Structures are given as structure tokens and as C-alpha cells.
Amino acid sequence: MAKKIAVLPGDGIGPEIVAEALKILSFLNTDMNLDLVFENALIGGAAYDAFGTPLPQITLNLCKNADAVLLGAVGGPKWEPLPHAVRPERGLLSIRSELNLFSNLRPAILCPQLVDASTLKPEVVSGLDIMIVRELTGGIYFGQPRGIRLLENGEQQGYNTLVYSESEIRRIAHSAFKTAQKRHKKLCSVDKANVLEVTELWRNVMTEVGKDYPDVQLTHMYVDNAAMQLVRAPKQFDVIVTTNMFGDILSDIAAMLTGSIGMLPSASLDASGKGMYEPIHGSAPDIAGKGIANPLATILSVAMMLRYTFNQPAAADRIEQAVNAALDAQVRTADIHSEGMVKVSTSEMGDTVLDALRRQSRQTSLQMHDSQSVGV
Numbered sequence: 373m374a375k376k377i378a379v380l381p382g383d384g385i386g387p388e389i390v391a392e393a394l395k396i397l398s399f400l401n402t403d404m405n406l407d408l409v410f411e412n413a414l415i416g417g418a419a420y421d422a423f424g425t426p427l428p429q430i431t432l433n434l435c436k437n438a439d440a441v442l443l444g445a446v447g448g449p450k451w452e453p454l455p456h457a458v459r460p461e462r463g464l465l466s467i468r469s470e471l472n473l474f475s476n477l478r479p480a481i482l483c484p485q486l487v488d489a490s491t492l493k494p495e496v497v498s499g500l501d502i503m504i505v506r507e508l509t510g511g512i513y514f515g516q517p518r519g520i521r522l523l524e525n526g527e528q529q530g531y532n533t534l535v536y537s538e539s540e541i542r543r544i545a546h547s548a549f550k551t552a553q554k555r556h557k558k559l560c561s562v563d564k565a566n567v568l569e570v571t572e573l574w575r576n577v578m579t580e581v582g583k584d585y586p587d588v589q590l591t592h593m594y595v596d597n598a599a600m601q602l603v604r605a606p607k608q609f610d611v612i613v614t615t616n617m618f619g620d621i622l623s624d625i626a627a628m629l630t631g632s633i634g635m636l637p638s639a640s641l642d643a644s645g646k647g648m649y650e651p652i653h654g655s656a657p658d659i660a661g662k663g664i665a666n667p668l669a670t671i672l673s674v675a676m677m678l679r680y681t682f683n684q685p686a687a688a689d690r691i692e693q694a695v696n697a698a699l700d701a702q703v704r705t706a707d708i709h710s711e712g713m714v715k716v717s718t719s720e721m722g723d724t725v726l727d728a729l730r731r732q733s734r735q736t737s738l739q740m741h742d743s744q745s746v747g748v
């Protein structure tokens with residue numbers, strides 16, 4: 373049976389980068405008989421403008437009935453005056469929560485061609501390959517109570533609540549340990565257990581779950597130190613597991629180690645492996661509509677979709693190889709451009725990746741032809 377992908381372009385550069393990712397996915401769908409079908413829906417500010425809510429029921433139903441979701445980005449200055457409950461960002465939080473996408477994988481990999489684009493010295497970053505596992509449906513993003521209230525003395529007070537239950541910590545811990553087992557078996561849990569009781573519980577549960585994974589070396593680090601260590605010596609990390617808000621911040625830091633926030637993809641998974649795939653960056657209002665956004669984070673998110681939800685590692689490998697080939701061809705969007713490279717637009721970058729995929733197909737059919745000829 374065909375597998376359905378819900379496509380939510382969102383706001384700002386969202387539609388521009390999703391269009392490039394769909395070029396790639398549609399080509400592979402035909403080339404590799406993946407049997408995928410696509411259906412679009414509105415989310416974020418675009419949904420608010422059409423329906424008065426950032427997550428309309430029709431979008432939610434589509435996503436619940438889909439096998440995977442591809443999302444661009446949401447938000448922008450146009451919707452900033454709105455009350456929080458209907459802001460574009462709340463649509464994104466609601467879909468993550470409604471689909472139970474508690475495990476957010478954010479790989480920070482430095483492509484060798486972009487060593488010069490990294491903010492760090494080559495010897496500090498070359499070969500960088502770390503995975504941030506961010507808890508995505510709990511913590512301060514969702515804790516109640518929240519709001520802004522009027523105090524008796526007449527001043528306003530803003531408040532949010534950082535809460536984690538043992539079961540929420542335990543499930544992200546298992547997800548992180550399993551991720552580490554498939555990599556270099558090193559897991560660093562990042563918290564603020566010296567100050568926040570909730571993350572003392574986080575640390576205790578991580579340690580307890582760690583007993584089920586004796587092959588994984590577990591360490592703990594405070595978040596302020598982790599931010600510093602990511603910039604000082606990022607290759608000390610293999611897998612990092614952390615809370616919703618700390619993961620949000622640390623992944624933007626890690627993005628710059630890879631050259632640009634436009635390079636970092638993500639997978640947000642539920643317990644069954646169903647997932648939503650999106651770049652970690654936002655709607656980039658400052659460059660929206662200019663055709664200069666980097667689509668590679670979204671294209672690489674599609675590779676994660678093929679690997680994690682559709683169990684198509686060969687198709688995922690092809691995308692990653694094609695992205696490498698595009699970088700080898702020295703084309704660069706503005707955010708990763710450096711002297712001597714060819715500056716390209718969003719769609720030209722997508723086309724270059726597509727050309728590389730086409731070349732792979734031709735090479736494969738030539739090889740098949742050659743081996744058949746030899747057989748004759």
C-alpha cells in the first residue's frame with residue numbers, strides 16, 4: 373500500500389526549502405519505486421491566516437493518518453502581536469505533542485567540504501559527527517501553569533513551569549541509550565542538577581536506565597559547561613541527551629560548528645518510529661522570498677525520513693551522497709559561501725543535488741548493463 377507523507381511547508385522560507393526537498397523525494401520515489409504519496413496542509417501563520425488557528429483540525433487529521441510528516445518552518449514578525457495560544461509556534465508544539473514525538477534527533481555533522489565555513493578551527497571540528505537527542509514533548513515548553521498574571525502590587529509577573537515525570541525521562545533515556553549503542557557508545561546527559569530539582573531527577577533516572585545499557589558509557593554535564601565544551605572541543609561528544617529547552621539551545625550552537633544552521637536536519641519520533649522531519653532552523657524572515665535560503669537541512673531531513681520511518685537506508689544514503697556531490701561541485705548558498713566557491717540560489721542548490729541523484733542512476737544502470745554484457 374502507498375505510504376502517505378503529510379507536507380506542511382509553513383511560513384517564511386518554509387515553502388522555498390520544502391519545494392527543494394520534494395524535488396529530491398519525488399525523483400527517488402519514481403527512481404526507486406518507493407510508493408510514496410504526498411498531501412499538503414497548512415500550519416503556523418499560514419494556517420492562522422486561513423483558519424484562525426495555527427494547527428487546524430484538518431492538518432492534524434492528515435498528520436495522524438500519514439506515515440510521516442515533512443515540515444518547513446513556522447513563525448514570523450507578522451504573527452508576533454498575536455496571543456501565545458494562537459501563535460504559529462504553538463501550532464508546531466501542538467503537533468509534536470499530539471503525535472507524541474518525544475524523541476528529537478538532531479545530528480550535527482560537518483561535511484569535509486565545509487570545514488572553512490565552520491566558526492571553529494579546522495583541527496577542532498574536522499570529522500565532527502555528534503547526535504543531540506532532545507526531549508521534545510515535555511519540560512518547560514509544556515508545563516502548567518504558564519502565563520502572565522497581575523500581582524497585588526500592580527506589577528505583572530510572567531511564569532512557566534519546568535516539569536518532568538519519571539516516565540517522560542525514562543522513555544527519552546531509552547531512546548538516547550539505543551541511539552548511542554548504534555554509534556560510539558558514549559552518552560552525555562546534560563542537565564542543571566546543581567540548581568534545578570527537576571533535573572536532579574533527570575540525572576537519577578538517566579543513571580538508573582543506564583544500568584540496562586552496560587555497554588554505553590554514561591557521563592553527566594551541566595548545561596552551561598556543555599555549551600562551552602561544544603565550542604571548545606566538540607569532538608569529545610558522541611551522543612548528548614537533554615531536556616526540551618536545553619536541546620533547543622545546544623542544537624543551534626552545534627549547527628554553527630557544521631558551517632550553518634541551514635545544514636542541520638532533524639527527526640522527531642514517537643515510540644513506534646513514526647516521525648516528523650524538519651530542519652532545525654526557523655522561517656528566517658530576514659531572507660524569506662529572496663530565494664537564497666539553504667535547502668540542505670530540509671533535504672537531509674528527508675534522508676532521515678527514509679532511514680528512520682520508511683526503512684530505506686539505500687535511498688537515504690543516496691541523498692546524503694548527492695548532497696556531498698553538490699558540495700564537491702563547489703556550489704554554495706550564501707550562508708555557507710566562501711571565496712572561490714560558486715554562489716547559488718535555493719533552487720539551484722536543489723537542482724545540483726537532483727543532478728547528482730540522476731548521475732547515480734545513470735551510473736547504476738551502466739554498471740548493470742556492463743555486468744549483463746560480461747555475463748553474455
Ligand SMILES: NC(=O)c1ccc[n+]([C@@H]2O[C@H](COP(=O)([O-])OP(=O)(O)OC[C@H]3O[C@@H](n4cnc5c(N)ncnc54)[C@H](O)[C@@H]3O)[C@@H](O)[C@H]2O)c1
Nearest residue numbers: 445446447448634652653654655656657658659665666707
Ligand atoms: N522549527 C521551526 O519552525 C522554527 C525554528 C526556529 C525558529 N522558528 C521561528 O522562526 C522565526 C524566526 O526566528 P529566528 O530568526 O530566531 O531563527 P531562524 O532560524 O529563522 O533564523 C536565524 C538566522 O539564521 C538564518 N537562517 C535560518 N535558516 C536558514 C537557511 N536555511 N539558510 C540560510 N540562512 C538561514 C536566518 O536568515 C537568520 O539570520 C520566529 O518566528 C521563530 O519562532 C521556527
Ligand SMILES: CC(C)[C@H](C(=O)O)[C@@H](O)C(=O)O
Nearest residue numbers: 447461464465620652653654
Ligand atoms: C519555533 C520553536 C517552537 C522551536 C522550538 O523551540 O522547539 C524551534 O526553535 C526549534 O528548534 O524547532
Ligand SMILES: [Mg+2]
Nearest residue numbers: 620621624652
Ligand atoms: Mg530552535
